[in-house]
Amino acid sequence: GVEERRALAELAAGVAREAGELAADGQEGIGVLATKSTPTDVVTAMDRSSEELIRKRLLSARPGDAVLGEEGGEEAGAGGAGRVRWIVDPIDGTVNYLYGREEWAVSIAAEVEGRVVAGAVAVPRRGQVYTAVLGGGSFLDGRPLQAPEAPSLDFALIATGFGYDPRRRAWQAEVLRTVLPRVRDIRRNGSAAVDLCSLARGQADGYYERGLNQWDWAAGALVAQEAGVLVGGLRGAPANPDLTIAAGPGLFEELHGLLEPLAADTDGPAAED
Numbered sequence: 001g002v003e004e005r006r007a008l009a010e011l012a013a014g015v016a017r018e019a020g021e022l023a024a025d026g027q028e029g030i031g032v033l034a035t036k037s038t039p040t041d042v043v044t045a046m047d048r049s050s051e052e053l054i055r056k057r058l059l060s061a062r063p064g065d066a067v068l069g070e071e072g073g074e075e076a077g078a079g080g081a082g083r084v085r086w087i088v089d090p091i092d093g094t095v096n097y098l099y100g101r102e103e104w105a106v107s108i109a110a111e112v113e114g115r116v117v118a119g120a121v122a123v124p125r126r127g128q129v130y131t132a133v134l135g136g137g138s139f140l141d142g143r144p145l146q147a148p149e150a151p152s153l154d155f156a157l158i159a160t161g162f163g164y165d166p167r168r169r170a171w172q173a174e175v176l177r178t179v180l181p182r183v184r185d186i187r188r189n190g191s192a193a194v195d196l197c198s199l200a201r202g203q204a205d206g207y208y209e210r211g212l213n214q215w216d217w218a219a220g221a222l223v224a225q226e227a228g229v230l231v232g233g234l235r236g237a238p239a240n241p242d243l244t245i246a247a248g249p250g251l252f253e254e255l256h257g258l259l260e261p262l263a264a265d266t267d268g269p270a271a272e273d
């Protein structure tokens with residue numbers, strides 16, 4: 001029931017906040033490394049220790065659960081087959097993290113029988129935590145969120161992301177050629193989780209991205225949905241690595257209509273980012 005989901009969201013929020021503080025401490029002084037030879041190693045190390053902390057906290061609170069993480073893959077909890085599968089991105093927005101920027105997040109979602117039922121997205125450098133409960137609303141620091149009515153496409157601020165795969169980047173550039181002249185403006189903020197949450201409070205009107213992994217969108221999509229935003233793939237499919245679209249009713253259909261013919265021009269199966 002909703003009460004049980006609320007408890008999952010609270011657990012996710014507490015753990016995301018703690019892992020976020022750890023990562024935020026580690027971010028200090030990292031900026032200078034961005035221009036040196038192997039800066040990504042530093043980020044990867046932080047990703048790993050953040051994810052380890054998250055696994056430890058989730059599994060000690062709920063020993064029977066499973067955890068799917070960006071760094072560590074899937075790991076069943078010690079207590080055997082669990083009902084909840086946690087989907088974890090220890091640092092979503094790693095390039096922003098590397099450059100000392102604020103827009104990165106810790107994303108934790110709880111999935112039951114293939115459905116995300118609760119989630120939390122902590123944005124540590126802003127001291128913010130978004131939470132969402134399936135059927136129970138979405139919240140920013142405990143205050144309920146309701147997305148404003150979406151404008152038409154030509155007045156819409158559209159967030160997007162490009163992923164890291166060069167073949168996919170070429171597709172992204174082609175899509176931008178079509179989308180950019182049709183909308184108010186584009187934002188490339190650098191964290192899919194934060195992008196989706198920003199729709200829940202009207203800081204952008206729509207969002208699309210190709211090549212996302214489930215840990216990038218799982219928690220943020222629930223935050224957006226519970227605030228009244230539609231999230232899905234092409235032709236009624238759920239959000240998936242080929243395409244994730246998010247926007248309020250009306251705008252969602254317009255954005256879908258614009259992207260559908262372009263999406264046919266594939267860049268092969270989604271590569272690991």
Ligand code: IPD
Nearest residue numbers: 092093094161162163190191192
């Ligand atoms: C990335 C961010 C970025 C998006 C990429 C993701 P990561 O996540 O969400 O905004 O454009 O597709 O991979 O790799 O920093 O966890």
